[in-house]
Amino acid sequence: MDSFIENVLNKNSDDKNETKKITGFEETPQEIIDSSVKKKQQAINDDLKNILKKRKAKVKVVGCGGAGKNTLNRLADVGIIDADTIAINTDAQDLLYTEANEKILIGVELTNGLGSGSNPSVGESAAKESRESIKSTISKADMTFITCGLGGGTGTGSSPIVAEISKKNKALTVAIVTVPFSMEGNHRINNAKMGLEKLEPNVDTLIVIPNDKLLEIAPNISIDTAFRIADEILVNAVKGITELVTKPGLINLDFADISAVMSEGGVAMIGMGESDTEKRAQEAVRKALSNPLLDVDIEGATGALINVVGGNTLTLKEAKEVVDAVTSKLSSDAKIIWGASVEKELGDLLRVMVIVTGVKSSQIYGAQKQEIKQKRRAEMEHKLGIDFI
Template structure:
């Protein structure tokens, strides 16, 4: 049953903290989109870049360490700068029920300082969601390693982490798209992720959904994905849902295996119950049977015939591990004999044949590779155990004794004879 939101209920306080240059750019994009009911903060070591931010609250960190000139792409400096001013940072996020930490990973300030902000939020009992980008491949191995280290550290403290790889931007832009526009698309994905969640909490809706619902899905949830899809007219909600659950920009572009799913449908006054049901059913069918799924629906008169579907899927850690396990297929040999060059006489008749029909390889190799000498009276060794080894060697093959003479053997062959034999032959 649909019920109108109670407008008099307490409203959750949400803040967005953009850390470093990439985070500041993302905040500027969100401010331009007029996201409802959210406070914006930018944090940076670069005084010049911080000044260009549109955020009402700007925090310069590490002034004594960096002199306002940035972290020089060194995450260690970015981290220390945040630690030096952690009291200021704590004051900025105080009172929030939920914060979004957005940053471009791989550089100095965003990579090093964002985990410090997240750790402060955890200490203060604030629900923290990280929404970050990974660098382009062409930005180099060092930056990629920094990004992975920063993401690993950030993950320790945030409740939910959403990662957007910049390398996937080419999947949604046409060839020849200007670089500036490509980056704006990445920033817009960050904006959609944050707006999709904040709208669920802050905008009054037809289907009751509040901060407690969002928290139940996102608290200590680990890796997550968010998909946003848009549609228009008849069937628009279904198309929007389809696009939302197959977003190519997200690192994990599928909701399969998610433990928790939030769905928000936003449409105009004409959005019907049938449209909501079609969109929700598609998402339900794509999700795990055990997933905790919460649905919200919001009416925005300005959208007219447009429909936007936002899907947040959390708890994807198990699925990532399973995806890395190799699939092992049992090998069965070919029944036909295989011809191996140079070894036909030994092996080819046995390959693929039943054990009962195989010929002993040892016998074949021995008979062909080794020719047994004729047994004569001169070369039969004595079997008496007490006979001295030197006597056995001396008595064996008496007729070949002259061959051991140093004067007859080539020089290089002399040294192939053991010392004790050379001395004996020289006597």
């Protein structure tokens, strides 16, 4: 009996060895199964990564003119996740010192790389001359940010052309612009008004930052500091919106979420607030909503985009408090999209950005302001039963 058992055991051992020789595997059957499962999971993950790579929204940030250059340089300093930056300028020297993934010197035949002379007509003609270069550079974008300071020549003149090209490419097109300080003079203010009138019809959402309102936030700051604050607001707005889509967070958004609010956003205003107090969520959102930059009645707004950023201690409860505070101010029909993310370096600081779309404001120049005047006039005529001529 012992020899029989020994023969059987030896045979089983020979069979196993034979199996190893035939299959080329040294693993046990369970290890073979585990290895097969891991390979299958890896193949699935690789497929998902390829799908995400193909479907990932392509975001391009276009800085037009001198103020656009400042925004791009600051973005290069702070970093922006998964967005290509493009500098457009008529001034070759300015373009040389711009940090961007791509650079386009527009209107070479017209300006010879010497700038627009603060003439928006030159900036516009330069962009038209270089239309094909602009088109090929932004052609594959799903979302295009256009940033500039209105009032000068290149940014004011070229930004509507860039927006028009982007819209024709069916990209979600968002412009974030500053309008001049009063102290910059009537010439620049009038340029800005004309620029807004041309820009507004060619974008999905137009975010306007009135520089004069910065003086209400910090009335005793130097001129240099005031301009740097304006640049910082532009940067935070571009980075904040972009990374709602491209950066993993506590609450992730996709491109469709952003489009839902901004595809027909019209004129929008921005408010920012931060706090590190015990009631930091309430304090930060209160500051954002009472921010002079958001000096509008938001009850009639069509939508809001809310970004909540904090350190490792940020909780979903705090993010919800912020969203609830904004939602309570808006119409029940308004589209609300929000996201939350963690940046360790913020520590106990909680930062809130609110972009309210579809607003009416006395701060806004251009077509929207004219529309407001016409509406008020019609209401007055109806109320008084007379026609103004």
